[in-house]
Amino acid sequence: MGTFSALNIGEQALKMSQLALEVTGHNIANVNTDGYTRQRVEFTAGAPTETGFGQVGTGVMLDQIMRTTDIFIQNQLAEEAQILAARQRENDVFKQVEAIFNEPADNNFSSVLNNFFDSMNALSAEPESSSVRSMVVESGHLLTESIQSLNQRLEDVRTRIDESIALKVNDVNTKIQQIAELNEKISRAETSGMFQANDYRDKREELVTELEQLMDVTVVPDGTDSNTISITVAGAALVHRNQFYPITADLNADNHYDINSTQTSTAIPITNGELKGYMEGRETILPEFQDMLDVLAKDIIFNVNSIHVKGVGLDGFQDITSHNAAYAPNTKLNRAGLPFEPTDGSFHISVYDSDKNLIETQEITVSGAVNSLEDIRAQIDAMANVTATLTVKNELNIKVDNIAGGANFTFVGANGESDSSNFLVSMGLNTFFTGTSAEDMEVNEVIDNDLNKIGAASMYSPGDNGNLLDIINLRSKLTMTNGTSTFDQYYGGIVAKVGLQTEESNHQYETSQSIVSILEQRLLESTGVSLDEEVVNMIKFQRSYQAAAKFVSGVNEMILTLFNSF
């Protein structure tokens, strides 16, 4: 134990104070850095040396520079942040759906539907008027365009979600690549030295947190003191030590993206995080509303058409081709792929001369399970004044023989008998609408081309509005959901469902947000940099540096004194 060893103690103390000041400086510098964890220097007393007078300390030594984090809260936060990310994406989808339905605005589907019935009502007051007839067709177009556009806009959201999914997949790949690189850096730094690579670990933790917000992954620590981590999803590896295996977004049969692993070449199940929110929106939320719109469209089409086929326009038909087609001429009608199923019953064809004098009327009997389209065609063709043929696409064409002489026909019997077999509706003959869903609902082109084909009357008489009154009554008729709601109420139900689910999603999102923000604050309590604390530390280490310097100069004086005494 010599005098110079005291200088060593002083030097060590100076070094340590300087180091501590540097860490304080690093903390202050990163006061606003996201994901930064406050670092703290931990000292330990130097190993004593034996002297004749007993053990004497050798000053201070660095134990470690450690990160002040709380693993428990950190894990909890990661979990909640993942849920929040999923809910946020779902909430985005709901907000868009809400905007698409545009309630309670004035120009919504409900008013378009009312508009349609209003125009029918107007026509019932003046069935002969061609201006009111064109109003009916226009409001019919408005109705079909509205429901089509609702459906299309929901579909657009699905497409946009797919675009986002592709971007997020890229995000995931970038992140796992960076994690693999950090694995390498950390393992190299920590195996060569004895200290933790704090800042690399900070960065890796942040990347893992961000990755977990995108999708649910399993993080397995491995290597010495978990200096590397492996990341897997349902058995497929994303990161293994310094290797990474990208995931891909591939188009599936429905033209939407599925997410696959390049390591196992199988689909990756997405159970949480932003990607889950997107998938949920694309596969569950949006299709549900699209399905409801389809049900609404199909019921409007079927109910309006079922009545419209019983109607007679201002003019009869001369040459009409069915809008729908059977699979094959000889397949039984109920299995011929028609949008609505024909039942047992009959319909009539009545032929008139140009002065609307009845020439011939014939009842055509239909049994969905027994007859094929060809059978029906033959029955019609047997009439004296009418020719029926099948087109190459297996549509039914009915043509009156004496077209030049102004002969024409209606689908109503001489005494007002109308279709009881659903045949006309299922084939799309004398219907108001065509199509079967929100996507393909249209006004029948036959009516579009000739306003006089709107079947306002239930007999061949221009001022009759009997059939219209039945159509208008549909407005208040309980036709939907097993006879419990009107069209408008069903639509109201869709709207209320959109609202309720959006409201619920808003609540969930807000709850998640506040949980995450509480946890973030809790975590920040241990990881965050407090400037006050750092200033106190700074003063502390400044002072200890000053004291150590003073000690060195004291020892120096001592040595000088000794030297000068010679």
Place this chain on the structure above:
Amino acid sequence: MVVSRIHNHIIQLRSLDAVVSAMDRMQKLQEKLATGLDINRLSDNPVGVGIALNYKTEMRKNDYYQDTINSGINSISRISTELQNAERILFEVRDLAVEAGEVSVTSSERQAIALEMENLLQELIDTSNSKTKGKFIFGGTETLSGTQAMSQPYNKQLNADGWINEVLQNPRGINNVTNHLVQDSTEVGVRLSGGAFFQPNGEGGAADAFNAVIRLRDAVLNKDLDVVRAGVQDLDAAIDNVIDYESVMGARIRRLEITNDRISQAQLYDIERYSEIMDADMAEVAVKFGSQQIAYQASLEAASKSMQQSLLDFV
């Protein structure tokens, strides 16, 4: 002593949270003030929107039914006017018949009376074929004149001497009624069967107004006074029939007016309910907005004060 570590970052975060949520609340109230609506998007009150939609549909239906009723009242009033016209013509014929029945009337005077009757008959046929907005009033659903023969509701037939000797209905039939929907599932006939007014028992049947006039005219021409007297009775039956229908039309207008009143009341009720659900209570919203504004300012001020200071200011 356990104190959670509060530091600048936490204070910043919490201040931001407080400011943002105060602003959010203020923005929601501001939206209500700006639109005057309590419900601005579906999720504000989904159930309310559902109910409001139903009221809205009811309101639109009511509007429409009122239009229908008014147009119904118009067409029935038109029928009434024409019936009054017909009544006047028939009474004039009756007066002439009574005049012709006098023994002192000379044969040339009778000839003149018969001619006058013929003119009135023509006027009656014109009345029965009158149109509104281009459509026959008494044609049932055969409202348009077609290209074929006898396409008017009532078609005169002339005899060899050029006198009208028969009035025939449009062979397509003029007895189909037209109804209007005046409320859900309630139809009211606005156009009755055309035959009922002038030929209630068919062409040439009892109370056939045209036939009664034709028979009287012929009896006057033939100076057959007994037939004239009997003919006046027939004419009375036709007049009674027309008058009956005038009161039927009056009653129908009354019924439509009562329905209209009822719909108006329902409309008021619906509008009130709709407004209760949809419209914001402006006074309440304004007061809330004021207090929210104060809260917002307070949170801003607190944030600025607490974030200003640190130990650095004192060392």
